[in-house]
Amino acid sequence: MKIALIMVKSKVYAFKNRSMFFNKMSDSLTLGMLHAIIKNAFEDIEIELYDETVEIVKKEDIDADLIGISAITPCINRAYEYARYFKNKNKTVFIGGVHATLNPDEVKKHCDSVVVGLANETLPALIKDFCEGKLQDIYCQSSGMSFENMVFPTRNIYEAKSFFGDELNMVQATFGCMNMCGFCVQPYVCLGHHKRPVQDVVKEISQIQDGYVEFYDPNLAKDKDYLKELCKALIPLKKKWFAPMTISVCYDDELLSLLSKAGCCEVLIGFESVSQESVKSINKKFNTVEDYKNCVKKLHDNNIKVMGSFVLGLDGDDGNSFKKILDFVNEAHIDFVRYTINTPYPGTPYFEELKRQNRIINTCWDFYDCRHCVIQPALMTKEELEKGYDYLWHKTYSLKNVIKRLNYNQSKLKFLKQVIINFVFGVVYNRMMFKKYY
Ligand code: B12
Ligand code: SF4
Secondary structure, eight states, X not given: OEEEEEEOOOSSSOGGGOSGXXXXXXXXXXXXXXXXXXXXXXXXXXXXXXXXXXXXXXXXXXXXXXXXXXXXXXXXXXXXXXXXXXXXXXXXXXXXXXXXXXOHHHHHTTSSEEEESOOTTHHHHHHXXXXXXXXXXXXXXXXXXXXXXXXXXXXXXXXXXXXXXXXXXXXXXXXXXXXXXXXXXXXXXXXXXXXXXXXXXXXXXXXXXXXXXXXXXXXXXXXXXXXHHHHHHHGGGOOEEEEEEOGGGGGOHHHHXXXXXXXXXXXXXXXXXXXXXXXXXXXXXXXOGGGHHHHHHHHHHTTOEEEEEEEESOTTOBTTHHHHHHHHHHHHTOSEEEEEEOOXXXXXXXXXXXXXXXXXXOOOXXXXXXXXXXXXXXXXXXXXXXXXXXXXHHHHTSHHXXXXXXXXXXXXXXXXXXXXXXXXXXXXXXXXXXXXXO
């Protein structure tokens, strides 16, 4: 019995066209996790993995009894193309991932079976049913799924495929987030917020050889007591690590100090907007714009770098917002900055609300990559928003602004090193982001 698992790329954000070494860097834990789930349940199943984000996949060369495809929304149409091809060859095809979780009925039209939510328990059930000739249409994560003793991902799957990816160094301690920010899919992807036992996470991390670990949690700070416990347990491991959080950590001095002691050296913070009106429009109540600069300073004082994320085109944003954001990221000294265009994901209440308001202007999921405007913004045109997005990515990483942003560094050597890294990142990333693929 052989299973092929394919992770598809999107059409407009094509990794194989990424600049220089970026086109060979694996970013995802998905295939490593699915591989481990299958191997843990069935010793004798042969698994082939294909990841279009790091390799050119020729579907004609793939031959397996079962074909599983992983796709997020901007990649789903490509998943459908693959499914059509394999179904025409009389293969059984199943699809999982965020889009399938949010839109199982749509996805089912294109394949034999859909996996909704986390696959730890459902994937083994699907394979067993297939072997017994009783495959079901949909497999849903159960509300009682256990987060204890979860299988560890297979970490060497990219050894031969990826330039840097000898070992996957990502880990997930918590799943989902119930902060209910309007634009976010996390409240709907895995039936709530779940925490693995701290000792399981620490055991998994201690097996990672890399000294640097990336948490792929949507928001590691959702439960502060849990995070404190995790930090205490991580101190002896002496790893450096990165994790997405919210600015709420900045209001807890004990937590900030623990993060620093535990090796946290960079956090991703969703500031989203510098307009309190916009922040309110997406229900991100705990983001108080007037505190932002002080919050960044507190993180810096604890030797933690800040990757700031901004969503452009929210309902309080107009044509003047872009310059305000640029000034803010410079003045607040945000180390790395990411911009996305406000994108309501199909299958969420936010998408339904904008549809009700007749503001969805593009329903081709290929463009739901946060780089294209797919809705009618409230206070500007689609063109203004896409131009503003382009302006911010380019201006933020101009040498002049990189220097302005990073001049908070006290040591000259550190400052110079950070400027070079930041500027090179900007050049490479901008080349990749603004390539036209269509
Ligand atoms: C790593 C990552 C990336 C990587 C690669 C992602 C990829 N697949 O192409 C990079 C950095 C390139 C990236 C880019 C983007 N990403 Co991203 N990314 C992530 C992140 C942080 C972790 C994904 C991961 O590895 N998780 C760990 C694995 C183990 O979990 P998993 O993928 O969910 O898989 C489990 C289940 O979903 C299921 N499953 C998944 N696939 C399959 C397939 C089968 C067959 C089965 C049975 C089960 C199954 O089983 C798995 C085990 O339980 C998530 C956020 C998060 N914390 O989940 C966002 C996330 C997936 N990204 C998202 C988005 C929006 C983007 C961008 C559009 C945003 C942007 N502008 O940067 C781009 C678009 C990329 C593109 N292809 O066009 C959204 C997806 C929303 C959606 N509706 O699809 C997410 C959920 C973030 C969010 N907004 O909350 N991303
Ligand atoms: S805090 Fe972050 S992960 Fe949680 S719902 Fe809001 S945007 Fe999503």
